[in-house]
Amino acid sequence: MHTESFIAELQSIVGPNHVLISADDKAPFLTDWRKRFTGKAIAVVMPASTEEVAAIVKCCIAARVPIVTQGGNTGFCGGATPYPSGHEIVLSLKRMNRIRSTDIANQTMTVEAGCILQSIQVAAVETGHLFPLSLGAEGSCMIGGNLATNAGGTNVLRYGNARDLCLGLEVVTAQGEIWHGLKGLRKDNTGYDLRDLFIGSEGTLGIITAAVLKLYPLPLSQWTTLVATNDIPSAIALLGLFQKRAASLLTGFEMMTQESLDLCASHFPQMANPLSNKPPYTILIELSDHESEEHVRLLLEQILETALEDSLVSDAIIASNLSQAQAFWQMREHITLAQAQEGANLKHDITLPLSSLDQFMQSTDALMRSAYPGIRIINFGHLGDGNLHYNIAPPKGVDPHAFNQAEETAIHELVYAQVEQYGGSISAEHGVGQLKLGGLRAHRGAVAHDMMKAIKRALDPDNILNPNKVVSI
Ligand SMILES: Cc1cc2nc3c(=O)[nH]c(=O)nc-3n(C[C@H](O)[C@H](O)[C@H](O)COP(=O)(O)OP(=O)(O)OC[C@H]3O[C@@H](n4cnc5c(N)ncnc54)[C@H](O)[C@@H]3O)c2cc1C
Structure with a gap:
C-alpha cells in the first residue's frame, strides 16, 4: 500500500478537510475516554454520507487497511481505539448527525x-x-x-x-x-x-x-426518591415491592454503596449524600406516570410507607422539585466522574442473577479485602438489572497507579472467577473491545466462541472491520 495515494483517494471521497493526518488533529481520536488505551492511525476519516462510508470501505479493502469505527469515543473497553501498530484508519461518524x-x-x-x-x-x-x-x-x-x-x-x-x-x-x-x-x-x-x-x-x-x-x-410526571437500606437482601426485597406495586411505572432503581458516595463527595463536595448517617446502601428510585402528578406521588408515598413498616428502608427523601431530582441523579452519575478524577481504578462491569447478588458481593468483598488490605471497593450500579460496577481502587492516599501488572491481573481474575461461580456475565453493558478480548473464550465457552468466530469470518473474511476486538480470527 502506498500511503500517499491511499490518503489522496480518501480525500477524493470525503474532501481534503475531512481526512485528518497531522498528529495534533488525530490525537483526540487515538486515546479512549478512560485514557487506558492509546493507538496510532494512518488517518482519521470523517464521511458525511452512507455512500461515502461505503466508498471508504472499498478503498480500505483494496489497500488492505483495517477500519476502526468511532462514535463519541466514550466506550470503556477500548473498542474505538486503534492499536499502536499504526496500520489502521479511524472512521469517525461525527458528521453523520441528521x-x-x-x-x-x-x-x-x-x-x-x-x-x-x-x-x-x-x-x-x-x-x-x-x-x-x-x-x-x-x-x-x-x-x-x-x-x-x-x-x-x-x-x-x-x-x-x-x-x-x-x-x-x-x-x-x-x-x-x-x-x-x-x-x-x-x-x-x-x-x-x-x-x-x-x-x-x-x-x-x-x-x-x-x-x-x-x-x-412522554410521561406526565416523574418522582424520584433516595432511600437508605442496610443490606442487599433488603434492597432486593424493596425492588420486588416496587415491581409489584408500581409495575411499569418503575423506571429507575440504582444502588450506590457508602464507599462509592464517599469517593464522589471527596471530588464533588456539592454531591454529598443528603441522607443522614451515611447508610451502607443508598438506592435511587424513579417512578414515571402517564396519569397525573398526584397519582404517582401518592403511590410512591404508600410504597415507601410499607417499606418503612417492613424495615426494608431506614430513611427516605422524596425529591420535592425537578432540580432536587436532578441533583439525586447527578450524584449517581458523578461516581464515574469521581473515579476518573481519582486516577487508575480497575473496572468490572458485571451482571448476576439477583438471587446470587448478595452472596457474590459478600464473598468477593471478603476475598478482596483479605488479599489486599485497605483496598476500596467502589460498588454501584443498575441494581434493577442485576448490573454492578464492581470497581477497585487502591487504599486512600496510595498512589492511584499503585497496582502493578501482576496485581491488576490477579484482581480481575479474582472478580471474574467469582462471576463464573455465581452464574454472571463479565460484561453487562460496556462490551468487550480490546479490554476483555483475552477472557472471552473462557467466559463464553469454546462452542459459543467458535460460532462468534465463524460469524466474523463469514461477514468479514478480509478482517477489515475493527480486527482483534471482541474476537480474533
Ligand atoms: C460517564 C460515562 C458513563 C457511562 N455510562 C454508561 C451506562 O450507564 N451504560 C452503558 O452501557 N455505557 C455507559 N458508558 C459507556 C459508553 O458511553 C457507551 O458504551 C456508549 O454506548 C458508547 O458510545 P460511543 O458513541 O461513545 O461509542 P465509541 O466509544 O465511539 O465506540 C464504542 C464501540 O462501538 C463501535 N462503534 C461506534 N460507532 C459505530 C458505528 N456507527 N457502527 C459500528 N460500530 C460502531 C466502536 O468501534 C467501538 O467498538 C458510559 C461512559 C461514560 C464516559
Missing part, C-alpha cells in the same frame, strides 16, 4: 449514526415523545456507538437495552455494500435477524450508518 425523519403514527424516529444521544432525546421530546436510552455519557456518545455496544444505562429496567429500542438499521458491510434495513416494523420473522447481529458487535461486523428508533409516550 435526524432523517419522525413517524408519529408509527412512533419511530430515523436517525444517522453520528447523532449525539442527547440530541435524539431532545428531538423526541419536541414531538411529545420519549426516547428512553439514558446514560452518563449521553451528552457525547452517539447512537451508532450505543447500538454497536448495545448500551444499557438507567432505564433498562423499564425499556430495555439499546437493542430493545431499535427496529431497523442501515449498515455498510465489510464488502462496502449498503444493507438497507431501515423498516420500522415491530414484527418481521423473515429468517435470521441481521439487525440483532450488528447490534452489540462493536464495529467488527459492519458499520452502522442509520437506525430506526422506537419512541414512547
Whole structure:
C-alpha cells in the first residue's frame, strides 16, 4: 500500500478537510475516554454520507487497511481505539448527525449514526415523545456507538437495552455494500435477524450508518426518591415491592454503596449524600406516570410507607422539585466522574442473577479485602438489572497507579472467577473491545466462541472491520 495515494483517494471521497493526518488533529481520536488505551492511525476519516462510508470501505479493502469505527469515543473497553501498530484508519461518524425523519403514527424516529444521544432525546421530546436510552455519557456518545455496544444505562429496567429500542438499521458491510434495513416494523420473522447481529458487535461486523428508533409516550410526571437500606437482601426485597406495586411505572432503581458516595463527595463536595448517617446502601428510585402528578406521588408515598413498616428502608427523601431530582441523579452519575478524577481504578462491569447478588458481593468483598488490605471497593450500579460496577481502587492516599501488572491481573481474575461461580456475565453493558478480548473464550465457552468466530469470518473474511476486538480470527 502506498500511503500517499491511499490518503489522496480518501480525500477524493470525503474532501481534503475531512481526512485528518497531522498528529495534533488525530490525537483526540487515538486515546479512549478512560485514557487506558492509546493507538496510532494512518488517518482519521470523517464521511458525511452512507455512500461515502461505503466508498471508504472499498478503498480500505483494496489497500488492505483495517477500519476502526468511532462514535463519541466514550466506550470503556477500548473498542474505538486503534492499536499502536499504526496500520489502521479511524472512521469517525461525527458528521453523520441528521435526524432523517419522525413517524408519529408509527412512533419511530430515523436517525444517522453520528447523532449525539442527547440530541435524539431532545428531538423526541419536541414531538411529545420519549426516547428512553439514558446514560452518563449521553451528552457525547452517539447512537451508532450505543447500538454497536448495545448500551444499557438507567432505564433498562423499564425499556430495555439499546437493542430493545431499535427496529431497523442501515449498515455498510465489510464488502462496502449498503444493507438497507431501515423498516420500522415491530414484527418481521423473515429468517435470521441481521439487525440483532450488528447490534452489540462493536464495529467488527459492519458499520452502522442509520437506525430506526422506537419512541414512547412522554410521561406526565416523574418522582424520584433516595432511600437508605442496610443490606442487599433488603434492597432486593424493596425492588420486588416496587415491581409489584408500581409495575411499569418503575423506571429507575440504582444502588450506590457508602464507599462509592464517599469517593464522589471527596471530588464533588456539592454531591454529598443528603441522607443522614451515611447508610451502607443508598438506592435511587424513579417512578414515571402517564396519569397525573398526584397519582404517582401518592403511590410512591404508600410504597415507601410499607417499606418503612417492613424495615426494608431506614430513611427516605422524596425529591420535592425537578432540580432536587436532578441533583439525586447527578450524584449517581458523578461516581464515574469521581473515579476518573481519582486516577487508575480497575473496572468490572458485571451482571448476576439477583438471587446470587448478595452472596457474590459478600464473598468477593471478603476475598478482596483479605488479599489486599485497605483496598476500596467502589460498588454501584443498575441494581434493577442485576448490573454492578464492581470497581477497585487502591487504599486512600496510595498512589492511584499503585497496582502493578501482576496485581491488576490477579484482581480481575479474582472478580471474574467469582462471576463464573455465581452464574454472571463479565460484561453487562460496556462490551468487550480490546479490554476483555483475552477472557472471552473462557467466559463464553469454546462452542459459543467458535460460532462468534465463524460469524466474523463469514461477514468479514478480509478482517477489515475493527480486527482483534471482541474476537480474533
Ligand atoms: C460517564 C460515562 C458513563 C457511562 N455510562 C454508561 C451506562 O450507564 N451504560 C452503558 O452501557 N455505557 C455507559 N458508558 C459507556 C459508553 O458511553 C457507551 O458504551 C456508549 O454506548 C458508547 O458510545 P460511543 O458513541 O461513545 O461509542 P465509541 O466509544 O465511539 O465506540 C464504542 C464501540 O462501538 C463501535 N462503534 C461506534 N460507532 C459505530 C458505528 N456507527 N457502527 C459500528 N460500530 C460502531 C466502536 O468501534 C467501538 O467498538 C458510559 C461512559 C461514560 C464516559
